[in-house]
Amino acid sequence: MMDRVAIITGGSRGIGRATALAAARRGWRVCIAYATNAAAAGAVVAEIEAGKGAAIAVRCDVAHEADIVALFRAADGFGPLGALVNNAGVVGVTARLDDMSAERIQHIMTVNVVGSLLCAREAVRRMSTRHGGQGGVIVNLSSAAARLGSANTYVDYAASKGAIDTFTRGLADEVAAEGIRVTGVRPGLIDTEIHGSGGDPERAHRLSSSVPMRRVGTADEVASAIVWLMSDEASYVTGSILDVSGGR
Numbered sequence: 001m002m003d004r005v006a007i008i009t010g011g012s013r014g015i016g017r018a019t020a021l022a023a024a025r026r027g028w029r030v031c032i033a034y035a036t037n038a039a040a041a042g043a044v045v046a047e048i049e050a051g052k053g054a055a056i057a058v059r060c061d062v063a064h065e066a067d068i069v070a071l072f073r074a075a076d077g078f079g080p081l082g083a084l085v086n087n088a089g090v091v092g093v094t095a096r097l098d099d100m101s102a103e104r105i106q107h108i109m110t111v112n113v114v115g116s117l118l119c120a121r122e123a124v125r126r127m128s129t130r131h132g133g134q135g136g137v138i139v140n141l142s143s144a145a146a147r148l149g150s151a152n153t154y155v156d157y158a159a160s161k162g163a164i165d166t167f168t169r170g171l172a173d174e175v176a177a178e179g180i181r182v183t184g185v186r187p188g189l190i191d192t193e194i195h196g197s198g199g200d201p202e203r204a205h206r207l208s209s210s211v212p213m214r215r216v217g218t219a220d221e222v223a224s225a226i227v228w229l230m231s232d233e234a235s236y237v238t239g240s241i242l243d244v245s246g247g248r
């Protein structure tokens with residue numbers, strides 16, 4: 001794997017950052033895509049390079065197709081693509097559906113669903129044996145919200161992750177014979193800054209008593225599952241979505 005590139009969208013912070021660091025430790029050349037926080041992305045690159053790994057950071061807002069196309073072109077110059085982690089994702093502020101604007105719902109769907117599909121499209125164009133590629137792996141970040149629905153919090157976000165589950169199943173079947181495995185991870189309540197961006201930074205900790213394991217998860221615990229799915233240890237795993245949720 002040492003020559004192969006893994007693109008991790010939203011690799012600057014949270015689960016994406018932890019995945020970038022874990023992937024680099026496993027020998028992947030890591031292409032970190034970030035939306036706005038260049039300093040955080042640069043810090044991840046510096047940490048990987050300090051550990052003798054290879055990494056680049058590329059600005060890419062997955063809400064924009066042109067950014068996605070440019071991201072994959074930048075990664076082409078870094079080495080042959082072996083993995084895509086569709087990790088970039090956003091939530092809106094806590095609200096009921098009857099208080100949500102069309103713009104908010106469209107933004108959630110554009111980033112979480114359309115962005116993931118377009119990134120996967122670019123990855124398939126490079127990794128599929130049908131296009132002369134060497135095969136590879138796509139890991140999609142879903143959420144336990146896809147199962148739970150997130151009533152009174154963000155049903156739009158939950159619905160976007162339900163779409164990711166369906167997409168994972170369908171694309172896995174579509175490209176399974178072309179050397180590409182497509183898998184998903186459904187994190188539960190994980191200690192990252194995403195809860196603050198939903199206006200409720202203490203959300204994960206407040207709800208931890210509802211988790212069968214009675215605690216929140218860490219970004220590293222999700223990253224461990226992702227890098228396993230990316231690895232040859234998971235060589236017969238496709239179309240599967242792994243819950244990393246403490247039983248929630």
Ligand code: NAP
Nearest residue numbers: 010012013014015035036037061062088089143190192194
């Ligand atoms: P986070 O800490 O809020 O980090 C979000 C990352 O995504 C950042 O790197 C951010 O880049 C990037 N990002 C945001 N909007 C983007 C856009 N439009 N285009 C490209 N990148 C964008 O989030 P997280 O908690 O690590 O979540 C990562 C994934 O796991 C998401 O898909 C989320 O839905 C899923 N998940 C999280 C939890 C949880 O409890 N944390 C639970 C279930 C599922 P900048 O640094 O440039 O802003």
